[in-house]
Amino acid sequence: MTKKSNRTDNIQSVNRRKLLKGLGIVPLLPLMPACNLSTKALQSAEFDYLQQIGPIDRSLKVDVANRFTGDDFTRPHQILWEKSAYIKTIAGLPKPKRKEELVIIGGGMSGLMSAYLLSDKKPVLLEQASRFGGNAKGEAWDGLQYSIGAAYLVKPEQDSALYKMLSDLGIIKDWTIKKGGDGHVVINGKLIERFWAANNEPEYRASYKKLYDYFMSFINEGGNIFPDYPTEDGKLREYINKLDQEDFKSHLEKIIGAALPPHLATLLEHYCFSSLGGSASEISAAAGINFFAAEFSDIAVFPGGNAYIAEALLKHLHQKLPAKHLLSGCLVFDVRAEHDGVLVSYVDANKQAQSIWAEKVIMSCPKFVAAKLIDALPAEKLAAIAELEYRAYMVANLLINHPIKESDYDLYWLGAGKSDPNHIAAYAKSRGITDIINANFASPDPIKSVLSFYQAFPYPGGRAQLYAEHAYAHMREKLSAQIKQEIYPYYQLSDQDMVDLRLTRWGHPLPLAAVGLLDRGVVDILRKPIDERIYFIEQDNWALPAIETVVAEASHWCPMLR
Numbered sequence: 001m002t003k004k005s006n007r008t009d010n011i012q013s014v015n016r017r018k019l020l021k022g023l024g025i026v027p028l029l030p031l032m033p034a035c036n037l038s039t040k041a042l043q044s045a046e047f048d049y050l051q052q053i054g055p056i057d058r059s060l061k062v063d064v065a066n067r068f069t070g071d072d073f074t075r076p077h078q079i080l081w082e083k084s085a086y087i088k089t090i091a092g093l094p095k096p097k098r099k100e101e102l103v104i105i106g107g108g109m110s111g112l113m114s115a116y117l118l119s120d121k122k123p124v125l126l127e128q129a130s131r132f133g134g135n136a137k138g139e140a141w142d143g144l145q146y147s148i149g150a151a152y153l154v155k156p157e158q159d160s161a162l163y164k165m166l167s168d169l170g171i172i173k174d175w176t177i178k179k180g181g182d183g184h185v186v187i188n189g190k191l192i193e194r195f196w197a198a199n200n201e202p203e204y205r206a207s208y209k210k211l212y213d214y215f216m217s218f219i220n221e222g223g224n225i226f227p228d229y230p231t232e233d234g235k236l237r238e239y240i241n242k243l244d245q246e247d248f249k250s251h252l253e254k255i256i257g258a259a260l261p262p263h264l265a266t267l268l269e270h271y272c273f274s275s276l277g278g279s280a281s282e283i284s285a286a287a288g289i290n291f292f293a294a295e296f297s298d299i300a301v302f303p304g305g306n307a308y309i310a311e312a313l314l315k316h317l318h319q320k321l322p323a324k325h326l327l328s329g330c331l332v333f334d335v336r337a338e339h340d341g342v343l344v345s346y347v348d349a350n351k352q353a354q355s356i357w358a359e360k361v362i363m364s365c366p367k368f369v370a371a372k373l374i375d376a377l378p379a380e381k382l383a384a385i386a387e388l389e390y391r392a393y394m395v396a397n398l399l400i401n402h403p404i405k406e407s408d409y410d411l412y413w414l415g416a417g418k419s420d421p422n423h424i425a426a427y428a429k430s431r432g433i434t435d436i437i438n439a440n441f442a443s444p445d446p447i448k449s450v451l452s453f454y455q456a457f458p459y460p461g462g463r464a465q466l467y468a469e470h471a472y473a474h475m476r477e478k479l480s481a482q483i484k485q486e487i488y489p490y491y492q493l494s495d496q497d498m499v500d501l502r503l504t505r506w507g508h509p510l511p512l513a514a515v516g517l518l519d520r521g522v523v524d525i526l527r528k529p530i531d532e533r534i535y536f537i538e539q540d541n542w543a544l545p546a547i548e549t550v551v552a553e554a555s556h557w558c559p560m561l562r
Contacts, residue, residue, distance in 0.1 A: 049318055053328040055133025055310040058140040062399070062500050068472050069139070069148060070395075070504035076128060079333050079347065080372040086333065093334060093345045096357040100124050102561070103344050103356055105332045105373070106364035108134020109150075109306070110538045110550045112313040114362050116165065117558040119320045124356060126346055128331040132314050135509040136547070138307030139502065141399050146439035146450045147305025148395050148504040152178075152409070153547050155298040162551050169312040171302065176442040178299040178409045180219075185267060187417040189490055195267070200417075204261035211264070214255050218293040226293065227286045229518070230542050230552040237518075240286045244518040248272065248288030249280035249421070266419040268292070269427075270412050270434040273456035276545065277391030277510030279424045282458075287513030287544055301409060301442040306547060330354075335361060335373045335534070342533055360561055362535045366390065366508060367526060370536065377530075384525040387517065388540060390508035392457040392466050396479050397439070399499040400449040404491055409441040413486075425459035432482045448499075451487070455479070463507040476503060511540035518542070527553065535561060 051058065057069070079086050087093065102118060104111045107127025111134075115123050131137065135149035155177060156162040166172050183195045192200050198208035217223030227240045243251070249268070253260060260268065265280075272280045275291055302308035317326060329349030336343050345355045363370045367385045371377060377385075412435045420427040432455055439450035457465060465471060480501065488494060517523055527541035535557050539549040 050311065050314065053131050053326075054314060055131055055136060055307040056138040056140060056145060056304050057131065060139055060141070060502070062141070066472070068466075068503050068505045070135070070137070071466075071507045072129070073467055073507060075331060076369075079331060080369070083333055083372060090353045093343065094353045094355045096343060096355040099341075099357045101359050102362070103342070103358040103360075104362045104364055105335065105344065106134070106538070107132040107326075107328065108364065109136045109310055109313075109547055110134070110554065111362070111364035112310055112317065113165075113550050113554040114364055114537050114558060115317050115321075116313050117554055118561060119317060121561075122322060122325060123362075124325050124358075125317070125321075125327065126330045126332055126344070127328045130329050130349075132326070132328060133307055133310040135506050136306040136310040137504075138304030139397065140304070141450065141500075142448070144439070144445045144448060144450055145304030145308070145443050146397055146452060147307060147437070148397065148452075148502075149305070149307070149506060149509065150547065151305035151437055151452070152299050152301045153306065154294045155300040161555050162548065165551070166309070166312075169309075169316060171308065171312050174308065175300045175302050178301060178441070180296045180298050183295075183412075184408050185263075185412040185414050186490065187263060187414045189486060191490075192263075195263075198261075201261050201263050204264070207256045207258060207261055208264065210256045211252060214252075215289075215293045215296055218289060219296050227290050229286070229290065229544070230549060230556070232556065241519040243286035243289065244284045244516060246285050247281050247515050248283045248285045248292075251285035251288070252280075262419075263414065263417040265421070266414045266417050267412055269419040269421070269424075270414060270431075270456075271295075273428060273458040274393060274434045274454045276513050277393070277456065278458045278512050278514070279421065281421060282512065282514060284513050284515045284518065286518060290544065291546070299409065303443040309547070332365075332373055334375075335363070335370075336375065337531055337533055360533050360535065362537050362557075362561070364537050366511070366538065367536070367540050368508070374530075374534070380525050381528070381530075384522045387514075387522050388526070388543060389460070389512040389514065390463070390540075391459075391510040391512055392462040392505070392507050393510065394455045394457070394466060394475060394506070395504040396453040396455070397502045397504070398451045398453065398483065398487070399502070400451065400493065400497050401499050402448065402497060403440070403446060404438075404449045404451070404493075406438045406440070406449075406451075406491075409438055411436045411438070425461075428456060428458050432479065433486075436487075451491075453479070453483075453487075466505040466507055471505070472503065475505075476501065479503070510545045511543040513543045513545075527557075529557075529560075 102121045102123040104114050104123050104125045107125050115125050137149050138147050185192050185195050196212045198205040218226045227243050229240050268280045272283050276283050330346045332346040334345040342358045342361045348354050371385050413433045415431050433453045434456050435454050437452040439452050523542050527536055529535045537553045537557050539545050541553050542549050
């Protein structure tokens, strides 16, 4: 997120303001060193390569998928959840056929960023899915790119690590900026402009103004100190820990000295649902302010969302790294430290067990996966991992055969404007869509449109619903009914306008930013390396699901690996 000039120190951390909304296996395309290719040949090889394993899938045909994109849990569950049995079937861990200085496990944004910062170390990057990018993935429909996961970030300032990276990758020119402002929402099918003016709840205007001024105080010069983390600064961390002791909703009610107005409470719930994976009463005030206050700044949107950044990183690495150093379809199942290094064992895209000996390893996978991979994790790290909870969400992209009039980027869909804080699971299930993203905002197209609908599962057990046997048919039927009932009238659409509805599920992309994880030091244990050989670089190091967390952690730990 952008960091304004109310800087209180010279912190080395790079935070979310400076840097947001975030398996079919195919044979690997052989890689060739960039120096051996002409520019024309390189461009051709790069195009073919990205078509196969790039974060943006441009191969989809209309109305033929009939399945979820996103998470495919079958293969990881079959092996990792039955790891001992699997190792027996292959007669033990395979002997390493190659030795490398650095292996990175996980090809999402964390792994790509780490490989980018350490490209001179010629890392081997192992990704279990067929495409790199993690949940920073996208799709395309006849040239129109849209996000299926992490969709945008807060515009970084020019002195930030994220801005430098985007500039080095040559993609700054490709973003579209949404100016910060009052924001728009839809209540009972009616657009409410300038939401923070409280025109829809005039009796609560004083509460709206207090909260608006409060959030802006974190953005404006001379205002409140922004809860700027990840951070290595002791004084700032002490301040953040204090905020982390209470939940977001209670904190805001203390600010206004009353219960939140119904529509405002609903907006905050929907925002926390889709951005942080939980209710405002679960989320730490530190995380809530870190995310929500930054939304009053400018937003940067790339065509296809954050997948555009992931693809640029992959292009860069494809040119920088030797052949067979970017490996998709490779499921790591065992990581063990030895006296002189680390043995990494994995199943490759051809279902063959392989091993690599590495001097050092970066775990850029979720912590609950790391706990499956590393048998000898310290007890305190296992206990810290057990405190993490992961939440799910679904994205539905509606392909429309004509342009729509929608000038805003992210429109919060508040139903009747009254959430039920006492029955979050029941409310979230009945409400369905929390917000709508206009994919054309960064990808203008004169003849067609894509709307992206976000549906959160902000409660325990949500992932199981998305993984159930008939989940796709059930979710599509339910969502289609809501689209016809609510979306069609608002956008003046009909069945004849809909070309396709594509559903994406994410079972565990959001580590819940629960109260107390920072204050009790849980995050410090989560991110601590093992024997200076196994490092952890991932957003759940701080339980803060954002690209800015990734950049901060990579910027902190990668120099130490040297």
